Amino acid sequence: MCVLYWRTKEGKVSVVKEMLEDIDKEKKKISFRVIEGELLKHYKSFKIMIQVTPKEKGSTVHCVFEYQKQRHQIPDPHAILQITLQINNKINAYLTHRKMANSQVQKLETNVYLEEAAELVFDVFCNKTYCIAKVFPTKVKSIEINEGEWGTQGSIISWKYVHDGNNCVAKEVIGDIDRKNCKVSFKVIEGDLLQKYKSFKFVMQFIPKEDGSVTKLVLEYEKQNYDTPDPVTMLQFGNEVIKKVGDFLKKD
Structure with missing residues (x-):
């Protein structure tokens, strides 16, 4: 049993009591189930699973949240994800030399379930990217093509968008396109x-399911400095865009 305390941006101290549920030392996997605290005011159940996977150089920490909302309107636990990433970064700082940390390519991942078929969602993001500005005009002001053609590898597109309350721009080159597996990537080259x-880099894959599809979004990034924050809010922004596209296709 362990008790965790954290302080929110508003200065409020939140408490959560967790039960250490399972340890698999061979697979380097551990899970915690929340049994008391602030989280259970919003979620009927909340479980945290952490697995460390050895790599040729270092390791990957994979964290999964399993939760059941008290009400449909309850937001996804992005704040808890951010706290988890902060903890992971502190551990990384303790175990790894600062200069080594700067050169590591890191990843953030999210999966968004949609009722629409994978091929339809892939078609919007790969071939009709410009539609996103019409679908989500409050956050995506415009998407224009600078070189090449829509849905073509090597083409360059520009985004004007609002992120964290700021007007931002990004120029991206369309990377690998795997039409068979509904997968596409976008590498940021300016902005x-x-x-x-x-x-x-944004890597997207649209996976067919029996009653819809799952959009897998992976952010691959290399920090300028050790203290640079992880792009959690950009991951949240990506979540919002995907859901807006799903709503658009549902109406179409």
Whole structure:
């Protein structure tokens, strides 16, 4: 049993009591179930699973939240994700030399379920990217093509968008397109993101399910400095865009 305390941006101290549910030392996997505290005011149940996977150089920490909302309107736990990333970064700082941390490509991942078919969602993001500005005009002001053609590898597109209350721009090159597996990537080559990150890439895959699809969004990034924050709010922004596209296709 463990008790965690954290302080929110508003200065409020929140408390959560967790039960250590399972440890798999061979697979380097551990899980905690929340049994008391602030989280259960918003979620009927909340479980945190952490697995550390060895790599050729270092390791990958994979954290999964399983939760059941008290009400449909309850937001997804992005704040808890951010706290988890902060803890992971502190551990990384303790175990790894600062200069080594700067050169590591890191990843953030989210999965968004949609009722629409994977092929339809892939078509919007890959071939009709410009539609996103019409779908989400409050956050995406425009998407224009600078070189090449829509849905073509190597083409360059520009975004004007609002992020964290700021007007931002991004120029991206369309990377690998795997039409068979509904997968596409966008590499940022100019814009606001490169003020904080040496490199930044969006990788999207649209996975068919029996009653819809799952959009898997992976952010691959390399920080300019050790103290640069992880792009959690950009991951949240991506979540919002995906859901807006899903709503658009539902009406179409």
